[in-house]
Amino acid sequence: MSDDRQLYLSIRNARLIIFARGVSDFGAFLNLVALSTYVYWLSQSVVFVSIFLACRVTGGIVASLFGIPFFRRFAGRGTLAGLDLARALLLMPLLVLIPAHQLNLLPFIAFGIGLCNSLFAIGLNSQLPTWVAPEQRVNTNAWITSAAATGAVFGSLLSGLLIATGGFEAVFAANIGTYVIAACLVLPLRALYRSTVAAHRGLAAEWQELTKGLRGAPVLAAMLLISMLDTLGSAAHNVGWPVLSQLISPDTAKTVMGYLLAVWACGKFVGARLASVILRGRSTHGMERLFMLGVALMSSGFVLTFQQTELWLALLLVVWAGLGDGLSEVALISRAQSEPDSLRLPLFSLLTLIQMAGFGVGMLVAGPFYLAWTPAQVIILFHGLPLTALVIMALWMRRRA
CATH class of the missing domain: 1.20.1250.20 (MFS general substrate transporter like domains)
Structure with a gap:
């Protein structure tokens, strides 16, 4: 061909x-x-x-x-x-x-x-x-x-x-x-590019191979950990959308929530397109740095959004969060796809496990916090986790370099 x-x-x-x-x-x-x-x-x-x-x-x-x-x-x-x-x-x-x-x-x-x-x-x-x-x-x-x-x-x-x-x-x-x-x-x-098809092994052997691979790529392993913490934050703000919408406008809470989701999606769309331009020709190190920037923007954006009681300010800041969401997601998926064929499938399985388990646990854990705390305090706690991990990762990468 x-x-x-x-x-x-x-x-x-x-x-x-x-x-x-x-x-x-x-x-x-x-x-x-x-x-x-x-x-x-x-x-x-x-x-x-x-x-x-x-x-x-x-x-x-x-x-x-x-x-x-x-x-x-x-x-x-x-x-x-x-x-x-x-x-x-x-x-x-x-x-x-x-x-x-x-x-x-x-x-x-x-x-x-x-x-x-x-x-x-x-x-x-x-x-x-x-x-x-x-x-x-x-x-x-x-x-x-x-x-x-x-x-x-x-x-x-x-x-x-x-x-x-x-x-x-x-x-x-x-x-x-x-x-x-x-x-x-x-x-x-239509399949166009050959991949090394790994023989079917036991589940324990697959996870052992993945663990070995992640030891050789510690930054990728840290990205997965931050992704898990970020999923807890995502669960918290998904539980909190109706509460925030009610605080902003009790009479039109459903409409406010629709606006917030739509504007967030626009920000994510723009963030994904920006990631495509930024990562063009970049190495895996560039993907890792963009992921860190995206998570920082996303979590800080949600923290600031949930401090607001004015709709226009919340809409302005949720774009910021969506932008970071798009950047981090594209960077993480592209980085995972750059791994060898034998590790790619276990890696995406692990990523799905992290996201589903984190989201499920986050939905269960975040709910009770809204009974005693304000939405702003809940989001600071849950989105503060990935931000803290991000700072630790940045310091570790600088020291490692």
């Missing part, structure tokens, strides 16, 4: 991946909001909603644990398309069964969707280097992050509109459609 032809196919693959991830994340947030609302409507119980969300997070944790042997045996575009179709099938009972029979199925549906969501992300991120040219990976990661942020906001906002106009059935039908479209976008992908 000529170089020009290979480059053309690489660009085509990148576009398909970006659109597939955007549509997939749109569907994921569409059903997160719609299903949570639907569960509460059916059960009239906050406890059942908590069980539903816990099952979803548990599915993501399980996926991160057995994602390595799964993708060692079933790599490729067909598996990713199958995961999209599996998510569509999981939602089918909500269209064909009467509501009385759906309630007991919903925790299993939540577990299955959480499992498939995380497996799709692990498979896509770990295999992207086989589909996209090395010089295009950072730009592709940036567009994936931008598409994910856009899909998250539109999925969250449109779910309410669809429920109001067409009922829950309309949301579930639209959601099934998004997963089918994502599967159709994944199927034309």
Whole structure:
């Protein structure tokens, strides 16, 4: 195959991946909001909603644990398309069964969707280097992050509109459609670059190999630790959005929350695009430094946002947080993809485990703090953790240099 032809196919693959991830994340947030609302409507119980969300997070944790042997045996575009179709099938009972029979199925549906969501992300991120040219990976990661942020906001906002106009059935039908479209976008992908396919080993051997690899890349290991602490902070501010919105404007709290999320997503979009420009031609050291800058901007941005009672100031500062979010996410994914083929899959599985477990624990731990503390104090505590770790990492890197 000529170089020009290979480059053309690489660009085509990148576009398909970006659109597939955007549509997939749109569907994921569409059903997160719609299903949570639907569960509460059916059960009239906050406890059942908590069980539903816990099952979803548990599915993501399980996926991160057995994602390595799964993708060692079933790599490729067909598996990713199958995961999209599996998510569509999981939602089918909500269209064909009467509501009385759906309630007991919903925790299993939540577990299955959480499992498939995380497996799709692990498979896509770990295999992207086989589909996209090395010089295009950072730009592709940036567009994936931008598409994910856009899909998250539109999925969250449109779910309410669809429920109001067409009922829950309309949301579930639209959601099934998004997963089918994502599967159709994944199927034309074509492997262009060879990777060293590691033989399937036991899970203990995989994690041992990853541990050995991280010892040889201590800065990457520190990035993963900071990412875990950052996930705790993310859980805290996600719990706190409704509280902050109520403080800013009690009469229009839902509208305020929509504005904050939309503006945050715009900041993340810009941050991802900036990361693409900044990292062009940079080494792994450049990715590591940009990650540190991004986390510093993001956590400090959220800390300052939650100090505000004026909407315009909160919107101005949440852009800052979104900008850092986009920078850090693109830098972290690009840095992880630069690792050898044998380590890439375990690395993304570990990253997913860290994020899902951290977010789940953070949601449980942060809630009680809001009963005794102000939102500003809670966010200082939880986003202060990654900022403190960041300072320690910066001092350690300077000393090491």
